[in-house]
Amino acid sequence: MLSRTLLCLAITSASTPLLADTVWLKNGDKLTGTIKVFDGGKLLLNTKYAGDIPLDWKEVKTLESDQHLLVKQDAYNGEISKSLHAADDGKVTLANGDAPKTVELASIQQIMKPKPVVTDLVWKGNVDAALDFQRADKDTDDYNIAFKTSATHGRWRHNAEGEFNRETQDEDTTIDNWKAEYSIDRFITDKWFWDGRFTYKHDNIEDLRRQRTVGTGPGYQFWDDELGAFKVGTLLNRTDFEYSNGEKDNFYSVSGTWDYNRYLIGKKVEFFTNGELGKPISGVADYSLDTEIGLRYKVTEWASLNVKAEKNVISGSDDGDLDKTRYTAGFGVAW
CATH class of the missing domain: 2.30.30.100 (SH3 type barrels.)
Structure with a gap:
């Protein structure tokens, strides 16, 4: 039997x-x-x-x-x-x-493939981490963690990103800051959308301790598929500053944003760049630029190696010009 x-x-x-x-x-x-x-x-x-x-x-x-x-x-x-x-x-x-x-x-x-609750939900994102330890006349420990994610359903797209930076030299903290941003896009047509966003930055070392920015404006999505995405936008912003001595300031500005990524070599390699170029309306500075560019290499379906360059520029400010460039290399996960 x-x-x-x-x-x-x-x-x-x-x-x-x-x-x-x-x-x-x-x-x-x-x-x-x-x-x-x-x-x-x-x-x-x-x-x-x-x-x-x-x-x-x-x-x-x-x-x-x-x-x-x-x-x-x-x-x-x-x-x-x-x-x-x-x-x-x-x-x-x-x-x-x-x-x-x-x-x-x-x-x-x-x-x-339909999702359990929101059937047309498309959720993607990545988390990147970079660690740098140097032992010399001055011992330096450098930590950088960043994430970026988006969820799309119907005519709505939710975007969130954040970053944490910390550096110590001989147990003295020289860099200690973080930022977070949330934005929501409402598609008016297949390509045109309206963007509303909120950004918060906090620094425990620099004189400028807190920065809050609220912005809104139109955007255009050139494409968004499994091989990459490209969108641009224009924002009208209000920015509020708070300094370490308790003083506060605010101003309005207009800015242009971009977000581009492209997968290459059978989706093994990803090239990406994003940023914002702004012009204050009140004349507190000539212009500002906050951008990054980099590559990710997929080791497995979810793990990756990355190299990035970040640049932050403020030109013509009453408090002096700023021009910082930061290079990082590390590992991460993506979905």
Whole structure:
């Protein structure tokens, strides 16, 4: 009896095909793997033989999948399909029980795995850490931790980032500051959005102890997909200063922002840059610049190595000019 059971199990296992998604291309090629996401004109297919492969959506003839996938035919609304079935050239069938629906591939704007609560939630981010210990005439310990994350659903995008810096020389603290920023974007069209943000900076060493900035203005998203993103914006800001002696000051300014990242070499390497260039309205300074540029190298699916350069410039200030450049190298995690 046991041998019969084992034989039946063996036959069943041998006859059951391995679940895999299939993509047929217009040139006749057939690829199997796991569909991760379709966005920005690229279908990302994960394969055992080549990792993640980005496929041009215009070159896809049809596809099939046994996954539950959220299929969006516009930027904000979609339906969860229990599976995808291959159809005629340039089409795919969404299987939902007794009511399958065949749609044009050209009408699909996004495909992703549905999330438990907010089905179209896309959450991504990274945490970078850099440590530097020098032992010489002066012992120097340097710590830098930074994070950046965004969550998108429907017409809303939430962004948060922060950074902590601390440096000690022979047990004397020479750098001790942190900053945090939160912004929320409301998309008016597929590309145009309105940005509102709040930034707080705190320094335990410098004369300028606290800095609070509230800003709002329009922005434009050039692209945002699995291979990278690029957005620019314009802000009208109010900034409040508080000094170590208790004095306070405030001013208004206009600024331009940018945020760009691009994945290279099969998503192994990420190039990124972001920053803000501002001009005070009241004339307290000529201009200010706060920017960073860097590279990340993915060691595993979640771990990475990074190198960054950060530059902070204030020109024409009544309190004197500022021009600081900081280089860091370290490790991090990304999702």
